[in-house]
Amino acid sequence: MDAKSNKLIDELVEPTRIHKSVYTDSSIFELEMERIWGQAWIFIGHESQIPESGDFFTTNINHREPVLMIRDKEDCIHVLHNRCAHKGAKIVEExxxxxxxxxxxxxxxxxxxxxxxxxxxxxxxxxxxxxFDVKGSCNNLQPLAQSDCYRGFVFATLSSSTPPLKEWLGGAIECIDNLCDRAPEGEVELAGGILRYDHPCNWKFILENLNDTMHPMVVHQSIVQAAEDYIKTLPEEATEHRSEAEIIPPFGASYTNFENSGITGFPFGHHYDGGKTSIHADYTVFPAYHEAMMQAYGEERTREIYSFNTHNVLYYPSLTIKCAIQNIRVIRPISVDRFVVESWSFRLKGAPEEMLQRTVLYSRLINSSMGMVGPDDLEVYRRMQEGLVSSGSDWIEYHRQYGRDKELGDRVVGGGTSDLDMRTQFGAWKNYMTGNL
Ligand code: FES
Ligand SMILES: [Fe+2]
Incomplete structure (x- = not known):
């Protein structure tokens, strides 16, 4: 399929169903890279990765364009095209x-x-x-059209007409705030390396799975059962093993629990599930951490920070965060049927080390390719990618609670088992793809 007219693109996404080519057609993937990944603010990295002058981090801003994040001698962070102005060689390879x-x-x-x-x-x-103008600005490493940093999280966009970062983040900015506010010093820093995990499927599947609360009790049923059985065997004093094992059973929460957690959507495709409560709400609060928070914020503010309890937050299309876990996942698309997800863990500045240990543990148990939960999800993504080739139907559906979403100021709210997240994402998908930003 060659480039589509806007009308044809528009017809691929109906209010309650999506044409399968959105996941399988490589020309649509190329258009997504140009119109979504070429216009949205894409997460590049975190300022704590490059604390000193001359420190750098490299990545791709889409499926192929290399970029370089670097700190200069005046302490400013720059996001540059990683391409020599002379004949185009990548400047930094590492x-x-x-x-x-x-x-x-x-x-x-x-x-x-x-x-x-x-x-x-x-x-x-x-x-x-x-x-040849030796001093000409065309001889510089070119900056991306826009780059900006919010509370240490560095984003950039290839488009000069995309609204400023804070405006684009909109009301969903409260989730980055909550992640950082959970640090007694109000800041987080990347800890350890980045866990990369290849997925043989379309990049949108993981985004659609984030707030898909109709799947955990099915897809993760066996590991939840195994964890519950294991917990019953633990003696009272086995607190370390208990706090590890208690991460798993909430994935088997009931439809009612998930429904009550709600989903909240924002412009530009961002959304989260939870808010007042989530499957992360009942983790043990370590006493030393609680003490540090009370000293930093006082009781009322500390309670307020704890009580904002989201599960998965999406900043469409590249960044998903878990505030209460201090873990983020970053999407890096490669082709129509392949992407890489990166799992990053953060240290809460001013918090005891056991908080970081839980973050890393979570990443290992849930997100890693050797984990107990993420591979279940990967398996169903793979089945979807293979199943969608079938000529049995050209459509996938997302009707759940259609017509029941409610607008509340800057956001749309709905039931936790609804497809509000899909409606939010594909509203943005259409806007990006048809030039209606
Ligand atoms: S390609 Fe010639 S100096 Fe970089
Ligand atoms: Fe899952």
Whole structure:
């Protein structure tokens, strides 16, 4: 299929069903990369990854374009195209590290300041009287159209017309706030490496699964049962094993529990489930952590921070966070039937180390390819990708609680087992894909 007219794209997403080609057609995937991933604010990295001047982190902003996040000598963070201005070689090949003095291209040795400006072109005399402007800004490493940072989370966009980051985050910004506010010092920092996990399916499946509360009691049934059986065997004093095992059973919560947690949607495709309560609401609060929070915030504010309890938050299309766990997952699309998900763990500054241990434990138990929960989800994504090739039907449905969503100021709220999350995502999908930002 070649590039679609807006009308044709519009017809792929109806109010209660989606044409399967949205998940299987590589020309639609290319359009998504251009119109969604080329316009939305995409999560690049966290400022704590690059604390010193010359520290850098590299990634792709979409399925192929390499970008470089680097801190300069004035402590400013820049997001630059990772492409030499001379003949296009990637300037930095490593994922992360530190550069001393200046960035130097490994081909002909052009050097750049950390803000991307050109510093030196070797044997410059050869350009004399050629019409080449040695000082021209086209010789700089080019910045992305926009980049910005909110509470340490660095985003960038390839589009200069996308609204500013804070406006784009909208009401959903409260979830980044809650994640950071859970630190007694009000800041988080990346801890440990990044866990990368290849998925042989379309990138949208994981986003649609985040607030899909009709699946956990089915897909994760066997591991929930095993964890519950295991907990019954634990002696009273086995607190360490208990706090590990207690992460699993909430995934088997009832339809009623999930329904009551609710889903909240925002413009640009962002949403979360939970708020007043979630499957993370009943974790043990470690006494030393509680003490540090009380000292930092006082009782009322501490209770308020704990009581905002989301499960999965999506900043469409690239970032999903778990506030209460201090874990984020980052989506990196590769092709129509392949993407990589990255799991990042954060330390709450000012909190005891056991909080980080729980975050890492969660990532290992739930998100990793060797974990007990994530691989269940991956298995159903794979089945969907393979099943959608079938000529049995061209459509998937998302009717649940259609017509019952309620607008409340800047947001739309609905039942926790509804397809409000799908309606939110595909409302944004249509807007991006048809140029109606
Ligand atoms: S390609 Fe970078 S200096 Fe030539
Ligand atoms: Fe799941």
């Amino acid at each position: 994922r992360n590290g530190n550069v001393r003095g200046a960035l130097r291209c490994g081909y002909h040795g052009w050097t750049y300041n950390f803000d991307g400006s050109i510093l030196n072109i070797p044997n410059e005399e050869g350009y004399k009287d050629t019409g």
